[in-house]
Amino acid sequence: MLPVASLVSGLGFLIYGFQCLVSPFMKAEFERFQVPRYRVLTGILEILGGLGVMTGHFVPLIGALAGAGLCVLMAMGVVTRIRVKDSVLQCLPASFFCVLNGLIAIQYFKAISLTSGLLK
Numbered sequence: 001m002l003p004v005a006s007l008v009s010g011l012g013f014l015i016y017g018f019q020c021l022v023s024p025f026m027k028a029e030f031e032r033f034q035v036p037r038y039r040v041l042t043g044i045l046e047i048l049g050g051l052g053v054m055t056g057h058f059v060p061l062i063g064a065l066a067g068a069g070l071c072v073l074m075a076m077g078v079v080t081r082i083r084v085k086d087s088v089l090q091c092l093p094a095s096f097f098c099v100l101n102g103l104i105a106i107q108y109f110k111a112i113s114l115t116s117g118l119l120k
Contacts, residue, residue: 002107006053006063009100013050013070017043033080045073053104060111067105074098 020026020043030039049070056063077094 002104002111003057005100005104005107006056006067009067009070009097009104010050010052010054012097013046013053017046017048017050019043020046033084035080042073045069049073049101053101056104056108060108060115064105064108064112067101067103067108070101071098071105074101 020030020039026043027036027039030036030042049066052062052066053070054063056066074094074097078091078098081091081094
């Protein structure tokens with residue numbers, strides 16, 4: 001299940017991250033969110049995070065850190081959407097990816113603990 005979740009998250013963030021960098025719609029969205037200066041940084045972090053969660057299958061520490069980072073990034077996205085009074089429906093994708101990446105991070109951290117003998 002973890003490889004599928006990592007692939008779904010990774011591909012989603014690669015697509016969304018590239019859209020943040022090049023899409024006029026995403027430029028307008030970041031203006032609407034009142035955080036236009038964070039659009040490029042967000043796009044880069046999403047691309048790196050997407051690559052990181054997919055790499056986690058081979059290097060669990062990278063997957064764990066990327067999952068945790070994307071979880072925090074999406075939590076900030078949910079807060080931003082609430083701040084601009086978006087609907088619950090508009091908040092759902094960020095909420096979903098926040099939870100998904102939190103679970104991915106936990107699973108990769110567990111994998112690290114099990115392989116290093118930290119959990120008995």
